[in-house]
Amino acid sequence: MNKQTITIGIIGAGSIGSLFGGYLANISSDEYNINMFFFGREAHINAINENGLLIQTKTDSIRINNIIxxxxxxAYLRDNKDERFNFIFLTTKAYDIRNALFEYRELISLTNWLVILQNGIGNEEIAKDFIIDSKIIRAITSNGALLTDSGTVKHTGEGFTKIGLAFKKNIAKDQKTQAYNSLELLKSLFSNAGIKIEMEDDIIRNCWEKVFVNIGINAVGALTRLRNGELLERNELKKLMRDAINEAIMIAKVKKIKLTDKDFVKLCFDVAKKTKNNINSMLQDIMKGKKTEIDFINGRILKYGQEFELDVPINRMITILIKGLEDSNL
Ligand SMILES: NC(=O)c1ccc[n+]([C@@H]2O[C@H](COP(=O)([O-])OP(=O)(O)OC[C@H]3O[C@@H](n4cnc5c(N)ncnc54)[C@H](OP(=O)(O)O)[C@@H]3O)[C@@H](O)[C@H]2O)c1
Known part of the structure; x- marks a missing residue:
C-alpha cells in the first residue's frame, strides 16, 4: 500500500509543541509517512538536529530521530524551497502569537491548515491577520509537558486534546467536506501518535469553558502564591474566584458563546481540589520572573468588557495586579 506523506511544522517548539510534534513524528503506520519540521530556539533545535528529541514519560524514554x-x-525555505505543509501547529505562548505568525508568515502561506494549540481565548482572532479564517483549527489540551533540557521534553501529565474548526460558519458550503476530511485526518494522526483526541463541533465554546477554570485558579494562585488546593481553604479567595468566573460567564453570554449548562464555579473548585498540590502555570511563570498569559485569560474578559462597555471589576483588578507582578524584579 502506498503511504500518504504528511508534512507538519511546529512553530514555537517548546514544551507542548515538542511533545506533540515528537509523538506525531514517531508515528509508525502503514498509512502515513511523517515529515516533521520544528521551528524554535537555537539550543533546543541544535540538540534535536544532533541527537534527536528525547521524550520522557513516567515509564519510558523515547528517542525520535526523524525531526528536522x-x-x-x-533557513527552512533555503533547504526546502516551497514544499507545502498539511498542518502547521502554533505552540508558542499565547502572548507570542502575533510576532511568531509575522516572523513565519511565508511558511503560513504554504500550509493547508494552521492549528493553534495554546491556552486562552481570542487567539484565533489574531491569526486571522495571517491566514484565511476558514483554514484555522483550534486545539486545546490537558496534557502536561516540560522542556527539562535542550532536546529533552518530559510528558508530565496525561490528558485529552480537543480539536475543531475555529471559524466553522465561515467555511463555504462546497468546502465543508474537505474541511471535515482534514479534521478527520488530524484526528487519525493524533490517534496513531497515541494522543487521546476528541473532535469538537464548537471548539471555541470549549476554549471558553477551559479558560473559566484558568480564570478562577491561575491569577489568584499567582497573586497569593498558593497551590491549587490551598486556594480552597479560604472562603474569601473562593469568593474572588467565583466572582471572576461569573464575570467571564457574563461576557461569554454577551459574545453569544453557546455555553453548556455546567456549573463552571463548581468545575473550577473540583479541578483545584483534584490538582491540589499543583503550582499553576501562571504562578510558575511569576516565580521564574517570566511574562504570563494573563492577556489571554482574565485580560481577555477585561478587553471584551471594554468593547461592550461592561464593567468587570474583579478581572480588571486581577489583570492589573498580575501585570504589576510581571514588572517586579524583587
Ligand atoms: N506546557 C504545558 O504543559 C501546557 C499544557 C497545556 C497547554 N499549554 C499551552 O501551550 C502553549 C505553549 O506552552 P508551552 O508550555 O509549551 O510554552 P514554552 O515551553 O515556553 O514553549 C514555547 C516556545 O516557543 C518559543 N517561541 C516563541 N516565539 C517564537 C518564535 N517567534 N520563533 C520560534 N520560537 C518561538 C519559545 O521560546 P522563548 O521562550 O525563548 O521565547 C518557547 O521555546 C501555551 O499557550 C500554554 O498555556 C501548555
Whole structure:
C-alpha cells in the first residue's frame, strides 16, 4: 500500500509543541509517512538536529530521530524551497502569537491548515491577520509537558486534546467536506501518535469553558502564591474566584458563546481540589520572573468588557495586579 506523506511544522517548539510534534513524528503506520519540521530556539533545535528529541514519560524514554529543526523560516525555505505543509501547529505562548505568525508568515502561506494549540481565548482572532479564517483549527489540551533540557521534553501529565474548526460558519458550503476530511485526518494522526483526541463541533465554546477554570485558579494562585488546593481553604479567595468566573460567564453570554449548562464555579473548585498540590502555570511563570498569559485569560474578559462597555471589576483588578507582578524584579 502506498503511504500518504504528511508534512507538519511546529512553530514555537517548546514544551507542548515538542511533545506533540515528537509523538506525531514517531508515528509508525502503514498509512502515513511523517515529515516533521520544528521551528524554535537555537539550543533546543541544535540538540534535536544532533541527537534527536528525547521524550520522557513516567515509564519510558523515547528517542525520535526523524525531526528536522530550524531557527528561522529563511533557513527552512533555503533547504526546502516551497514544499507545502498539511498542518502547521502554533505552540508558542499565547502572548507570542502575533510576532511568531509575522516572523513565519511565508511558511503560513504554504500550509493547508494552521492549528493553534495554546491556552486562552481570542487567539484565533489574531491569526486571522495571517491566514484565511476558514483554514484555522483550534486545539486545546490537558496534557502536561516540560522542556527539562535542550532536546529533552518530559510528558508530565496525561490528558485529552480537543480539536475543531475555529471559524466553522465561515467555511463555504462546497468546502465543508474537505474541511471535515482534514479534521478527520488530524484526528487519525493524533490517534496513531497515541494522543487521546476528541473532535469538537464548537471548539471555541470549549476554549471558553477551559479558560473559566484558568480564570478562577491561575491569577489568584499567582497573586497569593498558593497551590491549587490551598486556594480552597479560604472562603474569601473562593469568593474572588467565583466572582471572576461569573464575570467571564457574563461576557461569554454577551459574545453569544453557546455555553453548556455546567456549573463552571463548581468545575473550577473540583479541578483545584483534584490538582491540589499543583503550582499553576501562571504562578510558575511569576516565580521564574517570566511574562504570563494573563492577556489571554482574565485580560481577555477585561478587553471584551471594554468593547461592550461592561464593567468587570474583579478581572480588571486581577489583570492589573498580575501585570504589576510581571514588572517586579524583587
Ligand atoms: N506546557 C504545558 O504543559 C501546557 C499544557 C497545556 C497547554 N499549554 C499551552 O501551550 C502553549 C505553549 O506552552 P508551552 O508550555 O509549551 O510554552 P514554552 O515551553 O515556553 O514553549 C514555547 C516556545 O516557543 C518559543 N517561541 C516563541 N516565539 C517564537 C518564535 N517567534 N520563533 C520560534 N520560537 C518561538 C519559545 O521560546 P522563548 O521562550 O525563548 O521565547 C518557547 O521555546 C501555551 O499557550 C500554554 O498555556 C501548555
Amino acid at each position: 529543526g530550524y531557527t528561522s523560516p529563511k
